[in-house]
Structures are given as structure tokens and as C-alpha cells.
Amino acid sequence: MSDSENPVDIFRGFLQVLKSFQILIILTALTGLALLVTNGMIDGDWGRLSGGWANVKIFLSESLPLDWQVIEARSYPVCEQEIEFFCSTAYIGMLETIKIAFVATVFGFIGAILLSSLAARNLSPTWLSILVRIILSALRSLPSLIWAILFVIVVGLGPLAGVLAMTFYTIGYLGKLQYEAIEGMESAPLEASRATGLSHPEIFTNVVIPQTGNHLLSQMMFMFEYNVRHGTVIGIVGAGGIGYFINNYLKLFMYSRVFSLLIIIFVVVVIIDLLSMAIRSFVNDQGDVRRPSWFTVLLPAKNAVEIHHGSAGEEES
Amino acid sequence: MLLELQGLSVGYSDPLIEDINLSIKNGEVIAIVGPSGIGKTTLLRTISGLVRPLGGKTIMNVEKRGGLGYIPQKLGLIRHASVEHNIALGAMSSSKILQQLSFLRTTAIVVFLYSLIGSFFQMPFSTIFLPFSALAVLILTIISQWKLNFEKQTTVWDSMKAVQLTEKRYEPVRRLSGGQQRRVATARTLAQSPSLIIADEFLSELDEENVEIVIQSIMNLIKQGSSLVMVEHNLQRAKKLANRIWMVSDGKITEEVIGGE
Known part of the structure; x- marks a missing residue:
């Protein structure tokens, strides 16, 4: 054999x-x-899915065509701006949401970065990192909506409750993302600086932040985007922003206006994502290497490589 | 004696090299030679204080801050930061003023955090401390940056010049070639000017021109009284550079006195 x-x-x-x-x-x-x-959860009743499409059609028929009155000036208070858009519910609501998200992201980022430097196991002793992780978990365990309800009780209705709610949640959420990014960094720069006797804050500000800058920036931009999206939800419980208007329209069954506001939120989220991409390009390898074109991305590997090299040759000639 | 190893055993769970009894004087060059995976890097990491010894002890007569310069196998450079920033880290660790400023700033940050959290929970003195500590953090940060910039103008520039990288001053390290990156790591050590340099295969993967630049720069430090402990795979080069060679085999180190240049 x-x-x-x-x-x-x-x-x-x-x-x-x-x-x-x-x-x-x-x-x-x-x-x-x-x-x-x-x-197991739906008790085997998959038939509910087939009935869902009819409900989607009803929802869409009530939402479409979109009602773009949301970008026109409100009837009250009287608009004193030259451009009507600046008095619209979409602009006022979105601007307030962006303001809340911005302030919460900045304060949250500062709080998170201070705590994550203590929570990362490659920077701090185990007892300290566990203690800080417990604090971060506690902040994260309540969703921003619950924080918003709590702060509406503490400081009353309005954007301040929104800012505080989102700041607390941002610290918990961003802190976790940050310490995981820090723990994932290469150990050699840390070892080199630790062996030379640099202190913890010096290592953190001069080694860890430049080395993980790409991740930290992208996480901060993600958190800003997240806070803008969640600004809509916390507005519903009275913590300010565009959610306040969405809630009003929902109560009045004006789905076409709700849909228009959702599209505006979507556009803002896409713009933030593009901004994030542009900012991150300063601290990562993008731009150092030639990127594939859209055309080659969709082709099989062999053909893509041929076209990629072919076009490179043409450019050089 | 600059460094004394007394009955030192190194390894992670099981010992890789045992019962090391050796010492190093000022101005000496030691080359550690031996096959891969035998524990040379672990020995260097143990001497540098990054790994706990399994037995015995290391007595080092160097300053805690800036007295030891470590060039790991992977160089330990910050890829996204500029050449200047990487070299400035060396200057930073040898600067006493920066250390004192760093200590004061940490204290100010702790007070600021106490005041910030304390003002929310109405803890004693928190509202009085809040503006003062914030101001202190700001002022100390500005002074540290100013001092660091001064270091960059002098020490960092000299080190950059020694390894011929002045033109790449603002370039991110990730865009440099392997040889240039090794020169940056060397310049970082030059800026630090430590009493003891620990270098792990820092001449490997270098062309002749780069080897010459790196050796020249390091040897200038040795002439000023620093000592070098390096892992070197090229035995001929090790014999040419070192005063003594530590041969590692079968978990033991044997010493060979050469003389060196």
C-alpha cells in the first residue's frame, strides 16, 4: 500500500x-x-415575516411623499433670519443635536482618555486597571437614554441633561474602546521608553497617543457620529435636540415629516464619516500606497492585478 | 562597576539561561553571541528591568531616569510620529527639568480631577482648587513643551546630524527605509546619552554604509564612558567591536576576552 x-x-x-x-x-x-x-424566541412562527411586508407598505404610503416643510421656517416664533432654512425645525433641531453631541464628545473624550490610560493593562498595575474598568463598565451599563432620564430629573428638561447624559455614556463607551486600542499597540515602543525611565504620563502623552492616534481619532469621530444619532433618541425624553421634534411629529402621526428628518440625520452622519476619513488620513498609512480603483475592486484577483499594474505602467510612462 | 549580574537566571516560566555571574565596567563593549531562541533577548530584557529574573539579582549603577538606553529588536519607534519626535524621547528621558515638570504636572492633574469630580459632589476645597489646578496644568504643559522644543533645537539636532537624518526631520518614521529607521533608533540613544546601552541585534539587516554610520555614532558615546551590551549574530563583527564576548549555549554563558577596538 x-x-x-x-x-x-x-x-x-x-x-x-x-x-x-x-x-x-x-x-x-x-x-x-x-x-x-x-x-426559539418566536416560537417557530416565521409567518410573521411574510405579513411584515404589508405593514412596511402601509408605513411607506403614509410617509411618502416626504414633507419638506421641516426645512421651511416655522410659523411661530416669527423668523427674523434672511434665509428661511435657519428658522426651520430641521436646522434648529439638528444644530442643537450636533452641539450636544460635540460638547459631550469633547468632555467624554477627555474623561475617557484619562481613565483609559489607567485601565490599560500594559500601562497600569492590575489592581488599578481592574478598578478603573469597573468604573467604566458602570458608566457604560446604563444606556444614554437612561442617563438622559436621570439627568432630566436632576437638572430639568433641556440640552444640559442631554450633554451630561451623553458625556457619562461617552466616557464609559469610549474608555473601553480606547483601552483596548492601547492594549493592542506594539509593545516595543513602550518597552524602549519604559526601560529609559520615562514616567507614566510622559509615556502616555509622547508614546501611546502618537502611536494609537489613528484609532483614538477614529473612535472619537465614531463616538461623535454615535452621539449625533443618539441625540435623536434622548431628545424624545426631553433632553433637547432634533429628537424633540421627531417625538412631536410621531405623536401627531406626521410620518412624512419624521421621514424627512431621518433623511437629514442620515446625511449629517455621512458627512461626519467623510470628515472622519479625511482627519484620519493624517495619521495612518493612507496616501503612502496606491489604492485600488473601484473598477478593480469588483474584478477577480487575477484580472484586477493585471489592470492595476497595467494602469500603473501607463501613469509612469 | 556599572553592571553586576549575581547568580542571575533568566526566562519566562522555565529558565533559559542560569547562574550568570558577570560584570561590566564603564566604557566596555560586550557582545552576546549564540543561536536563535536561546535566551539572548530575554537576558537583555531582564537587565533592562522589563522581565523579572527567575533567580539571582542585577546590580546597576546607573541613574534610574535616562541612565539606561534600550534599543529593542523591533527598534521601538513610534511609526506615525516624526523622526524628530522619536529622537526627542531620548532627550526627554535624560532631562531632569522635564522630569520635575512632569511630576508637578501629574500632581496638578490629580488635584484637577479631584476638584472636577469633587465640585459635583460638593467635596471640601474642590471649588477653590478647580481654577487654580486647571491653570497649573496649562502653565506646566506650556513650560514642558517650551523646554522640549529647546531640547529639540540642541540635543536632538546634534543626534540627527550624527546619523545623517537632518533632511528627514519631519518625516513620519513609517516612510523611512529599514536602515534609516535603525539610524533613528540610534539617534534616540545618542540624544539620551545613557551610561549603559542595551541593543538587541541593532546592526542586523543593515547595508555597509548604514552599519558604518551607526557604529561610528555609538562608538562616540563609548569613548565618552558609556558601555554597550549588544546581541550580535555576526561573530567577526562582534570580535572587531567588543572587548568581551558572552557566548550563550546550553543555558550557560561563557566569557571570552577579546580586546576590541
């Missing part, structure tokens, strides 16, 4: 084939498990 016909080798070969499909197998298993859990 030759080696290749040996049952052990055949089994090993089979395992090798399975290994090459391991990601697919894991994904299939996870999807299967998720479907099984869903099935």
Missing part, C-alpha cells in the same frame, strides 16, 4: 481540506445557531 492510500493520510488530507474551508464552516455554524435561537 502506498503512503497516499494509508487511511491515516487520507483522513489527514480530509482534515486539510476542511481546514481550508474553516471560515466558511464557522460562519455557517454560527448562522445556524443564530437561526435556531431566533426560532
